[in-house]
Structures are given as structure tokens and as C-alpha cells.
Amino acid sequence: MREFGYERASDVSGAVAVLGADPEARFLGGGTNLVDLMKIGVERPARLVDVRELPLGEIEVTADGGLRIGATVTNSDLAAHPEVRRRYPALTQAVLAGASGQLRNMATVGGNLLQRTRCGYFTDVSKPCNKREPGSGCPAVEGEHRNHAILGASEHCVAVHPSDMGVALAAFDAVVEYETADGKGELALADFYRPVGDTPHLETGLPAGALITAVTLPPAPVAANSVYRKVRERASYAFAIGSVAAAVDVQDGVVRDARIALGAVASRPWRARAAEAALIGQPAEGATFAAAADAELAAAKPLPDNRYKVPLMRNLIVALLTELASEATR
Ligand SMILES: Cc1cc2nc3c(=O)[nH]c(=O)nc-3n(C[C@H](O)[C@H](O)[C@H](O)COP(=O)(O)OP(=O)(O)OC[C@H]3O[C@@H](n4cnc5c(N)ncnc54)[C@H](O)[C@@H]3O)c2cc1C
Numbered sequence: 503m504r505e506f507g508y509e510r511a512s513d514v515s516g517a518v519a520v521l522g523a524d525p526e527a528r529f530l531g532g533g534t535n536l537v538d539l540m541k542i543g544v545e546r547p548a549r550l551v552d553v554r555e556l557p558l559g560e561i562e563v564t565a566d567g568g569l570r571i572g573a574t575v576t577n578s579d580l581a582a583h584p585e586v587r588r589r590y591p592a593l594t595q596a597v598l599a600g601a602s603g604q605l606r607n608m609a610t611v612g613g614n615l616l617q618r619t620r621c622g623y624f625t626d627v628s629k630p631c632n633k634r635e636p637g638s639g640c641p642a643v644e645g646e647h648r649n650h651a652i653l654g655a656s657e658h659c660v661a662v663h664p665s666d667m668g669v670a671l672a673a674f675d676a677v678v679e680y681e682t683a684d685g686k687g688e689l690a691l692a693d694f695y696r697p698v699g700d701t702p703h704l705e706t707g708l709p710a711g712a713l714i715t716a717v718t719l720p721p722a723p724v725a726a727n728s729v730y731r732k733v734r735e736r737a738s739y740a741f742a743i744g745s746v747a748a749a750v751d752v753q754d755g756v757v758r759d760a761r762i763a764l765g766a767v768a769s770r771p772w773r774a775r776a777a778e779a780a781l782i783g784q785p786a787e788g789a790t791f792a793a794a795a796d797a798e799l800a801a802a803k804p805l806p807d808n809r810y811k812v813p814l815m816r817n818l819i820v821a822l823l824t825e826l827a828s829e830a831t832r
């Protein structure tokens with residue numbers, strides 16, 4: 503590993519001032535992704551600003567009944583928080599489905615959202631990769647793409663975002679709060695990750711040097727009846743090959759509200775708006791759920807080796823909706 507500077511930030515304004523003045527500096531959360539990437543030469547920051555002791559480690563119920571989650575809350579503390587478990591059970595399940603207990607104890611909310619793709623070409627610096635080195639090419643399209651994107655990708659990059667937590671946050675309309683040396687801002691999660699297009703190296707809408715300070719979840723009564731399901735290649739810890747966060751409200755046999763987001767299918771947690779639209783006002787039954795899944799997956803453009811994801815996601819969406827609808831009517 504190359505030499506780098508390290509400092510521990512004690513206040514937000516000091517932390518953002520360092521990154522505002524030094525484009526080669528990076529924030530360090532739990533380090534569970536950044537340090538790994540530094541070891542293999544994918545990331546080469548000159549300076550790390552450790553944010554773990556900033557006063558951003560609280561989870562609060564907001565005045566309107568939502569939740570505000572500090573950016574340095576660990577994944578373990580987020581999953582265990584009683585209000586998260588009660589109001590957004592799919593979020594707890596998503597976080598617990600990610601990584602291992604040891605990693606979750608270190609990993610932070612901000613770092614989880616900004617973790618990089620696990621595409622094998624991205625992490626192999628001997629190979630070209632448009633995300634790591636703009637304009638160098640995307641070998642995954644013709645090569646190894648078994649676990650890659652079926653939605654929203656481009657010929658320039660077909661990698662998926664690996665976060666489980668982000669999928670549940672997308673389903674529940676999370677808003678990311680940030681701060682730079684120029685002031686505060688916020689981005690809805692729906693706009694947080696940029697479309698791939700021909701700039702896969704530009705992953706988010708965050709301004710340069712922005713520190714994520716919190717993630718806010720608006721109140722969503724439907725989220726109390728929610729679930730996260732992850733398909734992976736082994737039962738021990740592994741990234742998803744497909745996942746779904748879903749919530750439904752059923753009254754008198756009709757779907758009144760629905761939230762669905764998909765994981766491991768796109769460069770960002772994928773909010774399934776077409777599926778949601780196909781559910782609202784329809785009878786809560788198998789044919790409706792299948793039609794909703796088909797409405798979303800009609801846009802899928804799989805590559806030869808990841809076609810399996812289309813039926814996998816269809817089955818997963820239908821299974822979760824069936825399960826939730828029966829819970830809602832019990
Ligand atoms: C073996 C293994 C298995 C894993 N399995 C899963 C899995 O199944 N599902 C899953 O979702 N994840 C998984 N992960 C990923 C893990 O969840 C991430 O590494 C972790 O969430 C990153 O959080 P961190 O705080 O350690 O981030 P760091 O590694 O510290 O940082 C990641 C990035 O975020 C930036 N950053 C950190 N905090 C902030 C902030 N507040 N503001 C702005 N920028 C910030 C850093 O500069 C860096 O660019 C796995 C990781 C490993 C090593």
C-alpha cells in the first residue's frame with residue numbers, strides 16, 4: 503500500500519474543510535471497503551479523514567414520525583434499533599443480510615451507500631474498466647457478467663450496486679443529507695445515484711468533497727408491513743445476485759399502497775415504480791403480483807449469462823407480495 507496521511511475529525515466543519523482544500527483526501531468510515539480498495543491500488547488517496555468520531559452517530563424519530571439516521575451509525579446499530587425494526591422491518595432485514603457481523607460492527611451508513619461495485623474487472627487494475635479509468639472500455643459486456651445488471655445499464659458499464667441497505671432505503675424514499683465547505687444540501691435517494699450513461703465513473707450527484715451527514719426516512723405506515731429477501735450464491739455472507747425490498751397495504755382485498763425496490767439488478771438500488779403502479783387499486787392476488795413483476799421487468803435487457811435474473815426477480819417479487827398480502831389481511 504502507498505503511504506497516506508491520516509487524521510481523525512472531531513467536527514463536521516473541520517472535516518469538510520480538509521476535503522474542500524485537498525481533492526486527494528477521502529473520508530474514512532469503517533474502512534471496510536475503502537481500505538480494501540487502497541490495498542489493491544484501485545483507490546489511492548493521499549489523506550484519510552476519519553469521520554467515525556463525528557457527532558453523527560444517532561438515530562432520532564423526526565417530528566413528522568419518520569427517522570433520521572446519522573451517517574456514522576454502524577450497520578449493526580441501525581439494524582438493532584427498535585424504531586427501525588418496528589417502523590421499517592425490511593431495513594433491518596436488509597442490513598442483517600449484508601456482510602458479516604464483524605463487518606457490520608465497523609461499516610457505517612454513509613460508507614455503505616458509497617461502497618463501490620464488486621465487478622471483478624473494476625477490482626483488477628491490470629484490466630480495463632470505464633468506471634475505474636474512464637474511456638478504457640468495459641470488458642464485462644463480452645466477458646464475465648453473470649452477476650451484472652439487467653436494468654438501466656449501458657454499453658459503457660453493466661456493473662451493479664452491491665448495497666443491501668440501499669435497496670430498503672430506496673423503497674422508503676430516503677433522503678441523503680450532506681455538507682460541503684460551501685454549505686448543506688440534500689438529495690433524494692432516487693436522484694442520489696447518477697444514471698450510468700457514458701460516465702460510469704461519476705456515480706452520485708454529491709458535490710466534490712461532500713460529507714454525508716444523515717439519511718432521513720419520511721413516515722410511511724405501509725413500511726411496517728415490509729420484508730427484504732436476498733438471493734445469494736451461498737448461505738454464508740455473500741453479495742446478492744438479486745434482492746427485493748417490498749411493503750404493501752391491503753384493505754378489503756385491494757392493494758392500497760405498495761413500495762418495491764430491487765437490488766443487484768442495476769447500478770443503483772432500483773425503485774420498481776412500474777410494478778408499484780400496476781399494483782395500486784388492484785385485487786391482492788397472484789395474477790396482479792405477476793403482472794406487476796412483468797411490468798417492471800419488461801425493461802430488462804439481460805446479457806447472455808445473466809438472463810437467469812429475469813425469472814429469478816419475477817419469482818422473488820411475486821413470492822414477497824404474496825407473503826406480504828397474506829400478512830396484511832391476517
Ligand atoms: C467480505 C465483505 C462482504 C460484504 N458483503 C456485503 C453485502 O452482502 N451487502 C452489502 O450491502 N455490503 C456488503 N459489504 C460491504 C460493506 O457493507 C461495505 O464495505 C460497508 O458498508 C462500507 O462502509 P464503511 O463505513 O466501512 O465505508 P468505508 O470503506 O469507510 O468507505 C466507503 C466509501 O464511502 C466514503 N465515505 C464513508 N463515509 C462517508 C461519509 N459519511 N460521507 C461521505 N463519504 C463517506 C469513503 O470515502 C469511501 O469512498 C461487504 C464487505 C466485505 C468486505
Ligand code: SF4
Binds near residue numbers: 632641642643
Ligand atoms: S461493468 Fe462497469 S465496473 Fe465492470 S468492467 Fe465494465 S465498466 Fe468496469
